[in-house]
Structure formats: C-alpha cells, structure tokens
Amino acid sequence: MKDLFLRLKGIDQRWWYLALALGIILFPWFTSNYWISVAVFFGIYALLGLSLNIILGYAGLFQLGHAAFWAVGAYTTAILNTRYGIPIFVTLPISALVSALFAILITKPILHLRGDYLCLVTIGFGEIVRLFLFNDPLGITGGINGIRGIDRPSIFGFVFHQPIHYYYLTLAFVVFTIFAMRRLENSRLGRAWIYVREDELAAEAMGIDTTQVKLLAFIIGAAWAGVAGTLYASRYTVIAPETFSFWNSCVMFCIVIIGGVGSIPGVLVGTLGMVVLPELLRDVLEEVVQWRMLVFGAAMMLMMIFRPEGFWPSPIRRHELRAAELTASE
Template identity: 45%
Template sequence: MKKLSLVSLLVFLVVMAILPHLLDTRWQTVAVTFLVFSVVALSQDIVLGKAGMFNMGQAMFFGMGAYVTAILNSHFGWPIVATVPVAIVAPVLLGIVLAAPIVHLRGDYLLVVTIGFNIVFVQVLINNLGGVTGGPNGIFGIDPLRLFGFELSSQVAIYYYAFAVLLLTLAIMINLDKSKVGRALHYLREDPLAAESIGINTRLYKIFAFGLGAGIAGLAGSVFATQYSAVSPEAFEFIQSVLFFSIVLVGGSSIPGVLIGVFVMFVLPEIFREFSTWRFFVFGFAMILTMILRPRGIWPATFGKIPKFLIKEPKNGG
C-alpha cells in the first residue's frame, strides 16, 4: 500500500508539473484553485483526520491569511512576499487562542463552536472592522507577487507558485506522519483516554494541531488573494468550511485521499458546471455513499491501534 501511494504521488506530481501548458485560461484558473484548495484540505486533515477533532471552521483561517495579505498590501503598501509570513503567523496565533478554551470539547460540541467562530469571522469582515476589510465588497487591486525581479501575474506563473506551496505542504505532511508528533496525533485520534494513559499531553497536541492547520490554511489564503487580486467575505463563508470538511471525509485521511477528495468535491462540479445548482446534493450524496461503502474515505491512511503493551493498566484498588 505504501509503495502504491508513493507511485501515485509521483505520477500526480509529474502530471501537475506539465498540466498548465495543456489547459486554456479558464481551466488554468481551476487548476490553481485546485492546488490552493488542496493545501487547505491538507491543513484540515491535520485537525480532523490526524487529531480526530471535528473542526468546521477552517475557512476562517484560510480567509484570515487572504485578508492579512490583502490589507497589508492594499492599505500599507507591503510587497506581497513580505505579507506571507504574517499571513501564516496570524492564523497560527488565532488558532492557538481559539483552541485553548475549546479543545476539551468533543464531537458535535466542538463542531458547533467552530461553526460559530467561522460565522463571527465573516460578520467581522462584512462590518468592515477598523475600516480595512472593505465590508461586503471586500478588497480589490491586490498587487501581483514579485520574486527575484519577476512578476507572477499570469495564471501559469501563479500556478507554479501555488504548486510550490503544495509541495511544501506535502513535505510537512510526510514528515509529520513520520514524526513522534504525528504518532501522538494518531493515538489521540484513535483513543484519547488510551493516549493519555501512555503519557501523551492530549490538550497540548490538540492545540498544536489547530495551530499548524491554521498556519497552513493561512498560507493558502495568501496564495488565493494573489491569484484573484481580490478578496471578499463570501469566499470564506461557512459553506467553504463544509467543503473542506467534506473533502477529508470523502477522500480519507491521507495525502492521496485528500487530493482525490478535492477532485471529487471541487473539480467534478466544475466539469459539470451546468449542474452547479446540485452542488449541495453532490456534497450530501457523496458523503452518504462514502460513509456506507468506505467509512474511512476513498483512500484512508493505514494505521494500527495503540499497542496494548503501551497502555498502562490501572492497579487494583488504584
């Protein structure tokens, strides 16, 4: 299975490297958005798939990264490249602050709270906080990214920028899976009580997952703002969080699974654009089919449970 996953990933990378030269302008835009959404979905996988927390607010961190880049560039004249670190750090800090008081919640309770956060975030944007978010119309006229004297203004150039961000995200995900932190998150997802019994600080790892996922989503948001040269609240509404949540559930908690999920939940509706009014039906039907036929997703990660010898059994009378 691992060899198959590696081969599939390599084939995917080769195809994606040559893809923009085979597409017209419209489909180049779709391809860039596919890459951006893949990065956000992978960030969602850290929280939902690896840590097992029902987060339905990932679009908030995605939007925060986009708005940080837009505000710093349009209102303060920062070059886009200088806004990227802030677009990562700001969502990380927000993720940590929001996660700290709620990580003890589980299941539906956590789901509802994160939905509330996302709704509040969008309302803050609409109400033009500090006069810098642009209200319902958002912010327009964002400068293109300039690197090493080159202006990345064409869709092909932006595509390779987004592709580089995806490669960076994939490297983070692969190393996370192999690390002690990744194993701890897996144990946390499978059985929080058992994870605590072997000395894992579940609260700390949950906050870490929220922070890391928020930072990666913020980076994707910065790319998104650069791609469209504009941001508006409607791009980060609750339905976008539903999309990212659905992608992980349908595709499965693995790199190939997430990428397949983005294709099924985003690219296929673009292919059948004339049926776009059925988008919510597709979401629901795909999730129902997945839960029945593939409850762990189309391409789930293969992990075992916590080894029994690691679990400390309570002593009699203890």
C-alpha cells in the same frame, strides 16, 4: 483486456510516479487558461484540505470553521499589502503567524471539548469571523465589498501574473506541503496525534500533554490555512467575506472526510471530487445546470453509505472506523 491490466500492474511503481509528475509539470502547456485556473483553484483547496487534515485527520478534532483561518490569512495579506504596500512574499509568513496566533486565542479555551460539542463551537467561531469581516467594526476589512487591488506576488522583479505562473507557484506550495505532512505523520508529534485520537485518557496517562498536542494541531493547521489565504488573495486580487462562508468550511470538511481522513492522497482525491468534479459536471450537464449540485449531493450521500472510510483512507483510520462500526452493531 485483463491481460493489458496485468501488464500495466507489472510496471514498476516508480514509472507511474514519474509519468504522474511529468503530466503535472507539462499540464499547463497542453490545456486552456480555463483549466489552468481550475488547477490553481484545486491547488489552493488542496492546501486547505491538507491543513484541515492535520486537525481533523491526525488529531481527530471536529473542526467545521476552517474557513476562519483561511480568512485571517487572506485578510492579513490584503490589509498589509493594500494599506502598507508590503510585498506578498513578506506578508506570507506574517499571515501564517497571525492565523496561528488567532488559533491559539480562540481554540485554547475550547480544547477540552469533544466531538460534536467542539464541532458546534468551531461553526460558531467561523460565523463570528465572517460577520466581523462583513460588518467591519474596525474599518479595515472593507465590509461587504471586501478588499480589492491586492498585488500579485513578485520575486526579484518577476511578477506572477499569468495563470501559468500561478500554476507553478501553487504547485510548489502543494509539493512542499505534501513533503512536510509526510514527515509530520512519521514523527513524535504525528504519533502523539494518533495516541490522542485513539484514547485520550491513555495518552495522557502515558505522559502526553494532550492539550498541548491538540493545540499544536490547530496552530499548524491554521498557519497552513493562512498561507493558502495569502495565495488566494494574491491570485484573485479581490477578497470578500462571502468567500469565507460556512459552506466553504463544509467543502473543506468534506474534502477530508470523502477523500479519506488522515490520508494525504485521500485529501488530494477528495479535493478533485469536491472542487474539480463540479467543474466537469458544468460541462456535461450544460443543458440542466440546476441539476449540477443535485448530482453532486447525491454522489456524496452514496459515498457515505457505501464507502464511509473515504476513497483513499489511511490504514489506521480504516481500522478505527471498522472497529467503531463493530461496536455500534453489537
């Protein structure tokens, strides 16, 4: 057994990546539509997790209202598409832009807040957005019923209407996002986020415009969540305010924290844990469905007690957390 393990470890890493890539590409051909749908759901939440990771992971800003940006993206697409017939692939960049503008509008006045205070304000704006959609003061969001009849995306006459089409579309977005995030991490801006997170005053004294750097984290994170919103709206063709609830902001928050703050593979593992695991539990605990969320909640508690840095943390973040624990215990 140990021998086998060692032999597996000896295999060149690239073969593992190749096998993983092949597995992901071929996955929909060997499974049911149900699991393909779960995979698409995973993909959309992975995008949301990765976008929140910019704000929460890279810049270290406590954001518990991320569903608001997701909602702005989804509703922008839904309104433009159902009212004006604008195709999904055109509304996609517009949604990203509107979410980004929305982020500038609401986060600019609160950027100087720290930690828990910022967190409370973000919970507040998340709720305001949900209530706005629910009460529909402008008569465009459809109130409690939301908006239905959103088009499927289509390109050159090809309509993405089957789960398998959506699987590959979402996959393409996730792959591009991972690629872009890796490059952002290793850039001037990525380093600036680390500096701000580590010591804001020192960063400011080193000539970094900390307000601008934090605002950029919100802008990029919101734009990406807006893209996820467009994908979501066109996948389900119906959106309603309850999807963009505080609970979903919490799920995104947990994806990043449990997976490993600031770490791309961590966010993907976190998404598996938060989105796919409950689906698996649904099968296993069929007899006792009401136990599902109990098991899930207990798992989260154990996780935070025994592995607070998450499943797959970024090395810098692990150091930061250890250091914080040391000072706390002194």
